[in-house]
Amino acid sequence: MSSPNTPLDLTLDGGALTAQLVDFPSVSGDEQPLADAVEAALRAHPHLTVDRYGNNVVARTTLGRAERVLLAGHLDTVPIADNVPSYVDGDLLYGCGTSDMKSGVAVQLRLAATLPEPNRDLTFVFYDCEEIEASRNGLGHLAAAHPDWLAADFAILLEPSGAVVEGGCQGTLRARITLTGTRAHAARSWLGDNAVHHAAEVLTRLSDYRARTVEIDGLEYREGLNAVRIDGGVAGNVIPDECVVTVNFRYAPDRSEAQAEAHVREVFEGYRVEVTDSAPGALPGLGRPAAKAFVAAVGGRARAKFGWTDVARFSALGVPAVNYGPGDPNLAHKREEHCSLTAIAEVEQRLRAWLA
Amino acid sequence: MSSPNTPLDLTLDGGALTAQLVDFPSVSGDEQPLADAVEAALRAHPHLTVDRYGNNVVARTTLGRAERVLLAGHLDTVPIADNVPSYVDGDLLYGCGTSDMKSGVAVQLRLAATLPEPNRDLTFVFYDCEEIEASRNGLGHLAAAHPDWLAADFAILLEPSGAVVEGGCQGTLRARITLTGTRAHAARSWLGDNAVHHAAEVLTRLSDYRARTVEIDGLEYREGLNAVRIDGGVAGNVIPDECVVTVNFRYAPDRSEAQAEAHVREVFEGYRVEVTDSAPGALPGLGRPAAKAFVAAVGGRARAKFGWTDVARFSALGVPAVNYGPGDPNLAHKREEHCSLTAIAEVEQRLRAWLA
Numbered sequence: 001m002s003s004p005n006t007p008l009d010l011t012l013d014g015g016a017l018t019a020q021l022v023d024f025p026s027v028s029g030d031e032q033p034l035a036d037a038v039e040a041a042l043r044a045h046p047h048l049t050v051d052r053y054g055n056n057v058v059a060r061t062t063l064g065r066a067e068r069v070l071l072a073g074h075l076d077t078v079p080i081a082d083n084v085p086s087y088v089d090g091d092l093l094y095g096c097g098t099s100d101m102k103s104g105v106a107v108q109l110r111l112a113a114t115l116p117e118p119n120r121d122l123t124f125v126f127y128d129c130e131e132i133e134a135s136r137n138g139l140g141h142l143a144a145a146h147p148d149w150l151a152a153d154f155a156i157l158l159e160p161s162g163a164v165v166e167g168g169c170q171g172t173l174r175a176r177i178t179l180t181g182t183r184a185h186a187a188r189s190w191l192g193d194n195a196v197h198h199a200a201e202v203l204t205r206l207s208d209y210r211a212r213t214v215e216i217d218g219l220e221y222r223e224g225l226n227a228v229r230i231d232g233g234v235a236g237n238v239i240p241d242e243c244v245v246t247v248n249f250r251y252a253p254d255r256s257e258a259q260a261e262a263h264v265r266e267v268f269e270g271y272r273v274e275v276t277d278s279a280p281g282a283l284p285g286l287g288r289p290a291a292k293a294f295v296a297a298v299g300g301r302a303r304a305k306f307g308w309t310d311v312a313r314f315s316a317l318g319v320p321a322v323n324y325g326p327g328d329p330n331l332a333h334k335r336e337e338h339c340s341l342t343a344i345a346e347v348e349q350r351l352r353a354w355l356a
Numbered sequence: 357m358s359s360p361n362t363p364l365d366l367t368l369d370g371g372a373l374t375a376q377l378v379d380f381p382s383v384s385g386d387e388q389p390l391a392d393a394v395e396a397a398l399r400a401h402p403h404l405t406v407d408r409y410g411n412n413v414v415a416r417t418t419l420g421r422a423e424r425v426l427l428a429g430h431l432d433t434v435p436i437a438d439n440v441p442s443y444v445d446g447d448l449l450y451g452c453g454t455s456d457m458k459s460g461v462a463v464q465l466r467l468a469a470t471l472p473e474p475n476r477d478l479t480f481v482f483y484d485c486e487e488i489e490a491s492r493n494g495l496g497h498l499a500a501a502h503p504d505w506l507a508a509d510f511a512i513l514l515e516p517s518g519a520v521v522e523g524g525c526q527g528t529l530r531a532r533i534t535l536t537g538t539r540a541h542a543a544r545s546w547l548g549d550n551a552v553h554h555a556a557e558v559l560t561r562l563s564d565y566r567a568r569t570v571e572i573d574g575l576e577y578r579e580g581l582n583a584v585r586i587d588g589g590v591a592g593n594v595i596p597d598e599c600v601v602t603v604n605f606r607y608a609p610d611r612s613e614a615q616a617e618a619h620v621r622e623v624f625e626g627y628r629v630e631v632t633d634s635a636p637g638a639l640p641g642l643g644r645p646a647a648k649a650f651v652a653a654v655g656g657r658a659r660a661k662f663g664w665t666d667v668a669r670f671s672a673l674g675v676p677a678v679n680y681g682p683g684d685p686n687l688a689h690k691r692e693e694h695c696s697l698t699a700i701a702e703v704e705q706r707l708r709a710w711l712a
Binding site: 170172174185186187188189190194196197198199200203204206207211222224226227228229230231232233234235236237238239240243245246248250277306307308 | 596
């Protein structure tokens with residue numbers, strides 16, 4: 001529908017602009033050309049103050065409104081899988097990033113260009129490296145270097161959510177449970193102590209674990225505690241002296257990181273538990289006025305977000321945040337990734353109606 | 357004490373001859389020079405008929421005695437670990453292969469050279485590649501190509517046994533138990549089915565398993581059923597859809613291979629069990645006249661052999677066999693491997709007294 005590396009045309013409709021963005025490759029780490037194009041397109045609009053940090057671009061209105069709403073999206077995609085350039089089939093636009101999340105970025109750009117006098121001050125954040133290791137995440141870099149650029153009363157992350165508001169996100173904690181024993185030749189196993197057999201009790205506790213479901217701000221969060229890896233063994237004729245069970249606890253945002261860790265340690269009391277990885281959840285914050293008004297404006301429906309997303313970064317900054325984007329979360333990272341053109345138009349129209 | 361690759365001197369005492377053999381490197385796959393030297397040394401004795409197949413040498417007396425006794429030993433060692441040349445410290449001879457099993461080979465060579473008129477016909481077997489994969493084992497090759505060379509009423513394998521008769525050997529069976537489930541994102545674990553959690557019951561059965569101890573021909577065999585490996589996991593955020601537990605069953609020789617397999621399948625009833633590796637045990641056969649006389653002659657003591665050894669190959673040929681050698685089985689394959697010179701002299705003297 002368009003060629004890569006041509007200037008972005010913000011007068012296109014949301015679907016056509018999404019196609020132009022998809023045809024402009026920006027796999028994680030290679031976002032600079034797209035960040036340049038986004039910056040140039042935004043600087044053409046005098047009602048916006050535009051800042052840049054690395055390949056992260058922030059555009060703001062400064063109208064002195066009572067409330068400020070932030071709309072954020074990442075510029076990068078997972079690696080292309082023979083699914084660029086984009087193409088349209090009926091209502092569906094196919095291609096890498098159509099759902100996750102160039103359709104959301106197109107909506108941001110459309111609103112930035114066409115709402116010179118919004119009823120709330122607006123901040124548009126475009127950032128890099130969301131699809132790779134957390135230490136490279138552009139939103140994290142912005143939060144550390146320029147937290148003032150991210151100041152807002154409410155944030156909307158235009159991640160794929162099927163055009164439904166997804167509130168907050170669950171926390172995630174990973175831990176290694178290490179069982180130890182004594183090696184011996186398998187022909188004289190009674191001289192050893194089998195560490196893999198000791199894992200029986202750990203797996204039984206996991207198997208018997210009844211996960212909690214909690215309601216927060218009217219949203220239902222369902223937790224889960226699971227083994228994601230088990231590994232033990234020395235050789236085919238040796239009694240293993242070590243077995244490691246790696247568990248992943250996904251927890252509702254009413255628990256803090258510390259409470260989540262305490263819970264996991266309680267479940268596996270008597271065992272050696274080592275936390276290897278932890279990220280807090282984010283409360284939906286749907287009780288706040290800006291959030292309430294937003295949910296009402298876009299249709300009144302909201303559901304809990306289960307996967308961990310960058311809304312937790314806003315939560316850590318004290319900014320309530322939700323996911324609300326046109327993409328389909330179930331299609332993210334898939335070769336057949338696509339997005340409904342109707343959903344793109346609908347999300348843009350609803351946000352416009354709320355902010356105009 | 358001596359140089360490698362010089363002709364073997366069978367007039368040396370057992371300890372000195374062991375040292376000469378240790379200083380003659382013969383790591384598995386490189387036995388040809390030592391096989392050549394053994395063959396040449398044996399051919400110097402006209403009372404022996406000498407045959408060769410690959411790097412396997414067989415020497416026999418043909419006196420028409422009522423009984424034939426076979427003495428077997430392997431020529432190869434595990435890789436040298438800075439422990440050649442040999443050296444003597446008090447009663448101990450140090451070096452690679454001192455225990456496993458050049459001391460046994462030295463006793464064989466001494467008896468072959470110095471017993472021209474034994475009271476039973478004798479067969480001496482020297483073979484290659486015992487320390488590596490079973491398919492390369494020289495005794496196996498001899499059994500397939502020249503089973504008549506191995507015909508005997510009783511066989512003694514001079515593997516390290518601490519100068520005590522070790523009867524028979526246990527069988528060994530390895531099996532994979534595969535648990536399956538359904539993958540899902542760990543944030544929505546209820547959409548999946550965790551295969552690792554299903555291993556809880558398998559490990560509990562292993563942990564609860566009470567291994568049998570049985571007495572056969574007065575020897576006590578102690579079985580064992582153990583997980584030797586467990587492996588499951590896709591990624592840190594994915595519910596695993598497969599978990600494999602590898603078990604090793606070491607069983608007393610009153611069970612056949614088929615019975616051992618049936619037992620393992622019974623223990624893990626309801627699970628997918630796939631046998632990957634199986635080798636039958638060997639009954640001690642100590643009830644046979646030749647075996648009875650032998651045990652009495654060497655001191656009347658015998659114990660069960662737990663590890664699988666080549667005695668099972670003789671058992672498969674219908675020849676009862678025992679392990680009886682001067683080496684210390686606990687030192688085999690160790691850097692500090694050594695052997696008692698007294699034990700070498702004792703084993704040679706007892707065999708000589710029985711066979712002279």
